[in-house]
Amino acid sequence: MDYRDTPEEAAFRATLRGWLTENIPAGWDKVEDPEAAARLRRSWHRTLYQAGYVGMSWPVEYGGRGLSATYDAILNEEAGNLNAPPLPSVGYLGRAIFTYGSEEQKxxxxxxxxxxxxxxxxxxxxxxxxxDLASLRTTAKLDGDHYVVNGQKMWTSGGQYADWCMLLARTDPEVPKHKGISCFLVSMSEPGVTVRPIVIASGEAETCEVFWDEVRVPVAQRLGEPGEGWRIAMTTVAYERGPADIGFIATYRRTLAKVERMAAERGLLDRPETRKQLARAYVRGEVLRLNCVEQLAARVSGQQPGPEGSVAKLLWADAEQSLQHLAMDILGADELTGVESGWLSSYFTSRPVSVYGGSAQIQKNIIARMLGLPR
Ligand SMILES: Cc1cc2nc3c(=O)[nH]c(=O)nc-3n(C[C@H](O)[C@H](O)[C@H](O)COP(=O)(O)OP(=O)(O)OC[C@H]3O[C@@H](n4cnc5c(N)ncnc54)[C@H](O)[C@@H]3O)c2cc1C
Structure with missing residues (x-):
């Protein structure tokens, strides 16, 4: 397969690059106040949407442009190259709704x-x-034309800013655990929903505990059939783990170039260990890039994402964490004494990459099954 842009893709890339250069909010990555950062993310989402850059590969009838996934990848790549704010991640949620939702829900x-x-x-x-997600204990009991939800969710990212939640709850405790789960679309402003942000090691409260106490959810807001929750969740995470996003590679390359520059400034480029670590970091990035491109090609040719997304997730976590670790090695005390700043926070932000979206060990289990290794 030829991975170079077609003339149409190249023209799209050039227009997009011009648009990004004019529209990336200046200083977005210096905003420290979490509320202001959340407002900025929302407004960036709207700006991209108004320019037609959100959901380009979605079907036209649901507001997309019906383009191939390559266009989403070009957007990811150019946004990463130009240090744009993170792109809205609507793909996997949208996929669940347009695969399992009723026409009214869509x-x-x-x-x-x-x-x-x-x-x-x-x-x-x-x-x-x-x-072991299938062991979840939050329940949704049918009461007339509503379900009544009780339980606790953990690590709900952005829960404090979200308007709605895609929720998994047990509707049938009598059947095997994977079969008794259903999926619901629930407003976070329903009475009985309590959100408590959790501050993680980077100092940011990007995720939350959410308590559900007698929350009433109309039956019409169940996504899919009763007991179909597990299948929906697996579709969602398959798209979430997908060819990660190719924009990560562009961001990764920019960070690697900065780390190399910091090593040069400290006279460390002659140190064999540093040279080896930088070379490894480069190779990790390239392996991940080729893996993403291969998966993108499969997606464009119509294949649904499957367990191979676990390979990208594993490579991504390894690349990101190793690079941040290398940055810490090179900086020594400079981050603590204020010569450089921001790297410690990035280091801590990289730690949960091997946990969210399914831990590294779980990805290895999935890959082992895919390879037919003994259990
Ligand atoms: C920053 C962050 C954001 C998150 N955002 C969300 C979100 O928005 N929504 C959401 O629903 N969840 C979210 N999560 C939750 C995330 O999906 C879980 O943390 C993850 O699946 C691991 O589950 P756990 O934390 O319960 O760890 P456990 O499942 O308790 O695992 C603990 C350790 O045991 C290992 N382990 C467990 N089982 C096995 C096994 N069978 N074989 C080998 N090793 C095993 C794990 O790899 C891990 O190292 C987020 C998590 C984090 C940290």
Whole structure:
């Protein structure tokens, strides 16, 4: 396969690059106040949407442009190259809604998801159900034309800013655990929803505990059939783990260039260990890039994402964490004494990459099954 741009893709890339240069909010990565950062993310989402850059590969009838996934990848890549704010991640949630939703649900939820008018969070994990998600204990009991939800979710990213939640809850405790789960689309402003932000090691509260106490959810807001929650969750995470996003590579390369520059400034480029670590970091990035491109090619040719997304997730976590670790080695005390800043926070932000979206060990289990290795 030829991975170079077609003439149409090259023209799109050039227009996009011009648009990004004019529209990336100046100083966005210096905003420290979490509320201001959340407002900036929302407004960036709307700006991209108004320019037609959100959901380009979605079907036209749901507000997309019906383009191939290559265009989303070009956007990711150019946004990464030009240090744009993170792009809105509407793809996997949208995929679940347009695969399993009723026509009314698609009309109700997809346009506002795409435009950024409504922000979503993902309420899957619980205190005792992360890797073993199917053990979740939050219940949804049918009561007339409503379900009544009780339980606790954990690590709900962006829960404090979200308007709606895609929630998994047990609707049938009598059947095997994977079969008794259903999926719901629930407004976070329903009475009985309590959100408590969790501050992680980087000092940011990007994720939350969410308590669900007698929350009433109309039956019409169940996504898919009763008991179909597990299948929906697996579709969602397959797209989430997908060819990660190719923009990560561009951001990774920029960070690697900065780390190399810091090593040069400290006279470390002659040190064999540093040279070896920098070379390894480069190779890790290239291996991940080729893996992403291969998966993108499979996606463009119509294949659904499958367990191979676990390979990208594993490579991504390894590349990101190793690079941040190398930056710490090179900086020594300079970050603590204020010669450089921001690297410690990036280091801590890289730590949970091997946990969210499924831990590294779980990805290895999935890859082992894919390879047919003995259990
Ligand atoms: C920053 C952050 C954001 C997150 N955002 C969200 C979100 O928005 N929505 C959401 O629903 N969840 C979210 N999560 C939750 C995430 O998906 C879980 O943390 C993850 O699946 C691991 O579950 P756990 O934390 O319960 O750890 P556990 O499942 O308790 O695992 C603990 C350790 O045991 C290992 N382990 C467990 N089982 C096995 C096994 N079978 N084989 C080998 N090793 C195993 C794990 O790899 C891990 O090292 C987020 C997590 C973090 C840290």
């Amino acid at each position: 009309q109700q939820f997809l346009p506002s998801l795409l435009s950024g008018e409504v922000q979503w969070c993902q309420g899957f994990s619980e205190p005792e159900a992360g890797s």
